[in-house]
Amino acid sequence: GAGVSQSPSNKVTEKGKDVELRCDPISGHTALYWYRQSLGQGLEFLIYFQGNSAPDKSGLPSDRFSAERTGGSVSTLTIQRTQQEDSAVYLCASSQDSLSRLFGPGTRLTVL
Amino acid sequence: AQSVTQPDIHITVSEGASLELRCNYSYGATPYLFWYVQSPGQGLQLLLKYFSGDTLVQGIKGFEAEFKRSQSSFNLRKPSVHWSDAAEYFCAVGPNSGGYQKVTFGTGTKLQVIP
Numbered sequence: 001g002a003g004v005s006q007s008p009s010n011k012v013t014e015k016g017k018d019v020e021l022r023c024d025p026i027s028g029h030t031a032l033y034w035y036r037q038s039l040g041q042g043l044e045f046l047i048y049f050q051g052n053s054a055p056d057k058s059g060l061p062s063d064r065f066s067a068e069r070t071g072g073s074v075s076t077l078t079i080q081r082t083q084q085e086d087s088a089v090y091l092c093a094s095s096q097d098s099l100s101r102l103f104g105p106g107t108r109l110t111v112l
Numbered sequence: 113a114q115s116v117t118q119p120d121i122h123i124t125v126s127e128g129a130s131l132e133l134r135c136n137y138s139y140g141a142t143p144y145l146f147w148y149v150q151s152p153g154q155g156l157q158l159l160l161k162y163f164s165g166d167t168l169v170q171g172i173k174g175f176e177a178e179f180k181r182s183q184s185s186f187n188l189r190k191p192s193v194h195w196s197d198a199a200e201y202f203c204a205v206g207p208n209s210g211g212y213q214k215v216t217f218g219t220g221t222k223l224q225v226i227p
Binding site: 004006031035041042043048056066090093100101102103104105 | 116146148154155158161167171202204214215216217218219220
C-alpha cells in the first residue's frame, strides 16, 4: 500500500485479556518502530526492528509486552493480561533511513 | 541523554494570525531535529526536518522552523494559520551519529484555531 497501515483502528478489551495489534509497514522499509501515546504524554518508544538484526526491546514497559516481525515485513505487538494503564494509542512507523519515519494511523486500545 | 521540551501544552490562535510553537532540546552535539503533526484520527506526518546546513528549514503546508544552537531551540512557525492547521504538533530530536538512532519526542502542543 501507499502508507503504513495498522489494525484494528480501535480495540476495546477487558482487563486481563490478551490483545494483538498489527502493523503493515511500507514495502521495502527495513526499519519498523512501535510507539505508545498515552493521554497527555508524548510518544513513548517501545521497540525497534531493523532488517534481520535482533530487535531493540529497551522501551517495552513490562514482560507482558512483546512484538514480532515476520519475514521482515508485518509486525504484531502483543500485550498479555492487559491492564487499564495499557490504554493508549499504539503507533507503528517504518523508515528506510532510520531517521525520518512514516507513521500509521494508530490503534486506540481501551482496557475496561 | 537527549530530551525535548515543548513548554506549551495548548495554544489558541485566530485564523490568519501568525503562529510560533516552541521546542527546546537537550543534546551534547548538533542533533537531528524534526517537527511532526498529528491531525485528529490521523497518524503523525513529518512537517520538516533539520540535519545540517541552512538553519532555516522549510516544510510542507507553509511551515518553517529555525535551528538556533545558542538557544537549543527549534521553533516552528507559520505566518498565517488556517483552520485546517488545528492539530497536535510534536517536536523530536535524534542523534547525528551513523547507524540506528532513537528519536525522542516531546509531549506535544495542541493547536486550536478560532475563526
